[in-house]
Amino acid sequence: MEPTHSHLPVLPPLPDRDHADCRGVASILARVGDKWSVFVIVMLSDGPKRFNELKRMINGISQRMLTLTLRGLERDGLVTRTIFPTIPPRVDYELTDLGRGLQQPVKALGEWAIEHQEQIAAARTRFDERNQT
Numbered sequence: 421m422e423p424t425h426s427h428l429p430v431l432p433p434l435p436d437r438d439h440a441d442c443r444g445v446a447s448i449l450a451r452v453g454d455k456w457s458v459f460v461i462v463m464l465s466d467g468p469k470r471f472n473e474l475k476r477m478i479n480g481i482s483q484r485m486l487t488l489t490l491r492g493l494e495r496d497g498l499v500t501r502t503i504f505p506t507i508p509p510r511v512d513y514e515l516t517d518l519g520r521g522l523q524q525p526v527k528a529l530g531e532w533a534i535e536h537q538e539q540i541a542a543a544r545t546r547f548d549e550r551n552q553t
Contacts, residue, residue, distance in 0.1 A: 451496055456481055456489040458526050461515065464499065465523045468514035498522065 451457055459478045463469060469477070475486055490513055493499040498519035504510040515523070 448496070451492055452498075452522060452526070454489070456485055457493060458530065460486075460489055460493060460513075461498070461519060461522055461526050462530065464513060464515045464519070465527075468502070468512040470510065470512055474513065493519070 452461075456478070459481070460474065463474055463477045471486065471490075474490075475481060475483065478486065481489075490499060490501070494501055494513075497516055500514050500516055502512045502514065504512070
């Protein structure tokens with residue numbers, strides 16, 4: 421009796437060191453690319469804001485989503501939360517230096533989206549028409 425499958429495939433190479441941190445980068449991009457994070461960063465770009473002020477400025481965001489977004493941005497070191505010992509307590513949110521570094525790329529991305537939204541809408545319509553089942 422002879423083995424019929426004696427050729428073993430070569431193991432794939434180990435991931436390239438330059439790409440080993442893709443998961444870390446992906447989680448950062450997920451945070452800063454999230455639509456609510458983008459809006460919060462833009463709204464905080466001209467200085468600190470209170471929670472309800474941000475909620476009024478960002479159309480369509482729920483209180484829970486704003487809370488989660490601010491908490492995530494704070495966890496990532498992009499936003500600081502300052503509590504003032506007043507009655508009632510006052511809480512301000514402000515971009516950190518790291519968060520301020522995101523202003524330019526986020527603004528550029530937003531401007532690109534505004535500039536190209538009609539082209540993208542038209543492309544989506546064409547795609548959907550071609551792929552109707």
